Amino acid sequence: MRNRRGSMLVMAAVVLTALLGVAALAIDTAYLMHTRSELQSIADAAALAGASGLTISRNEARRRAIEYAAENKALGQSFTLSGSDVEIGLWNDASQTFGTSAGAPNSVRVNVTLTGSAAPQLFFGKIFGVDRSPVSARAISSLGSRNIILAFDRSNSMNDDGASPPQPLTDTKAAAAAFMDFVDSFPVVGDLAGLTLYNETAERVWFSSSRDQITSDFDEVKRHIQAIDFEPGSTGHTNIAQALRRSWDTLNNDGSNRSLWVVVLLSDGKTNTTLWGSPGNALRQNSSGEWYLPENNRAERDAYREAVRLKDRGVILYTISLGSLTNKELMQEMADITGGKHYEAPTTAQLDDIFIEISERIPVILVK
Secondary structure, three states, X not given: OHHHOOHHHHHHHHHHHHHHHHHHXXXXXXHHHHHHHHHHHHHHHXXXXXXXXXXXXXXXXXXXXXXXXXXXXXXXXXXXXXXHHEXXXXXXXXXXEEEEOOOOOOEEEEEEEEOHHHOOEOOOHHHHOOOEOOEEEEEEEEEXXXXXXXXXXXXXXXXXXXXXXXXXXXXXXXXXXXXXXXXXXXXXXXXXXXXXXXXXXXXXXXXXXXXXXXXXXXXHXXXXXXOOOOOOOOOOOOOHHHHHHHHHHHHHHHOXXXXXXXXXXXXXXXXXXXXXXXXOOOOEEOOOOOEEOOOOOHHHHHHHHHHHHHHHOOEEEEEEEXXXXXXXXXXXXXXXXXXXXXXEOOOHHHHHHHHHHXXXXXXXXXXX
């Protein structure tokens, strides 16, 4: 036993040395992981900002990426991207790959690296002859696709001003067709469009090119828009609730789950028909000849509930009020509840501007 005296002290020294080595490695590893997390945040922000500029130009995409990267820090200092760190190209969602292309791009890849003297200096690595360790991060951001349904009022009130050709129907059709051109001017794989036509009832349009109710053939959508006319025998009632329900049915049945779902509702009159067509809320005239809706308007209640239904399913609703009879308060509420926006468009020029604004709201998502 006397010969073994002090042996535990030796063992403790050996174990303590090993523990200190493990602790040193853990500290350096944690430091590198923290630095990489900072770089990943820089790459993510730069890629998202860069992709948001793709609808303008490649140079704008690169400028935004560099600008947003500089607003983030790594190792306590602002990070500067070079032009070669930002790649513009195409993201293939099916194969999950990024490639460069001279055609219209849809994605931005950002590479962020700290090497050489810029690499983080280790606390204990130098004991083992390693003073610094390179760290890098990468992010790819892509323009998300949009599935857009135009819910188009074709009630007789769309000819209220007595002009020839009928207005506001004619101007609205022209602006809606131009809208499809604006959407098509920023080509994104997965963009789809559809039409819902409504008066006292609503129906969805079938497209021959896709044999579906939502299509990537925007030219065919335009042809259907240009062919819109008043429904023969229409009573002039407006069923907004059913228009929203039918639009949701199209997105739910044929839309892409990876796309942003949007409904653009155009209406020139107050909703005066309940979801399933009850006529109990028809417009009436008072002794002064002014049109009004009776109290306890179930049609408005149904329309509001359908907007809530869209919101619960992640659909964004944009509403466009045409003319003086529209219930702008309801149109505003329905858009707001879904995170969309309400527009008043009494002129052709304003319709064009509205559709341009909507078409430019392309979602940007990190894909890798």
